[in-house]
Amino acid sequence: MKLFYNPASPFVRKVLITAIECGLEDRVQKHPLALTPVNANDDLNTQNPLGKIPALVLDDGSTLYDSRVICEYLNSLAGGKGSATLFPEGEDRWKALRLSACGDGICDAAVTVRYETFVRPEQYRWGDWIEGQKNKFRRAVAVLENEVAGFENTLDIGTISIAVALDYIDFRYADEAWRDSAGALAEWHKRFVQRPSFQQTAPHDLKS
Ligand code: BEZ
Secondary structure (H helix, E strand, O other): OEEEEOOOOHHHHHHHHHHHHOOOHHHOEEEEOOOEOOEOOHHHHHHOOOOOOOEEEOOOOOEEOOHHHHHHHHHHHHOOOOOOOOOOOOHHHHHHHHHHHHHHHHHHHHHHHHHHHHHOOHHHOOHHHHHHHHHHHHHHHHHHHHHHHHOOOOOOHHHHHHHHHHHHHHHHOHHHOHHHHOHHHHHHHHHHOOOHHHHOOOOOOOOO
16 A cells, blocks of 8 residues: 655654554555645645545555545554554444544644745734634643543544644644643653654654
């Protein structure tokens, strides 16, 4: 399988972590791309008309996107081998999917700000709008601080998505100091990201 990929993307990282946790990393061939909303890639656009990464080209030539779909597909391929399933059944499924949506939403807001501040020419930037996006992830962190006691040692798509999102805030917005008001979440995050799947995919050594 071929993964259209950029190591700085938190959505790509979530897919890579899922592949590692499912024991499938050797089956995923990484195809690096430098991509922004104004720097399209024809090869990617052919596979995903939305022009977004991650996109996973399967061995039969079909393509899966977005990260949510790819993660569930990888989990289904693993069929319970390796780690316990990352997509639980029953009531736990809704909890995992809601947490995953929260993590993805944090990343959506944080990546949007990244494009606004890194890609958009300075004279077109809008401070209030940037602040509005950052407030989305600040509110989410406050809610997660109240919920983190329920995470315990759960490894699923929900907890993976939250840990990836917090790492992305650290990576791109080191001055956010989210830990100051979220000590329990910070403790959980510190422990969780010790997993080899997180260590092997850490974006912190990337400069731009
Ligand atoms: C980043 O550099 O932060 C980034 C790169 C690709 C996709 C999303 C974010």
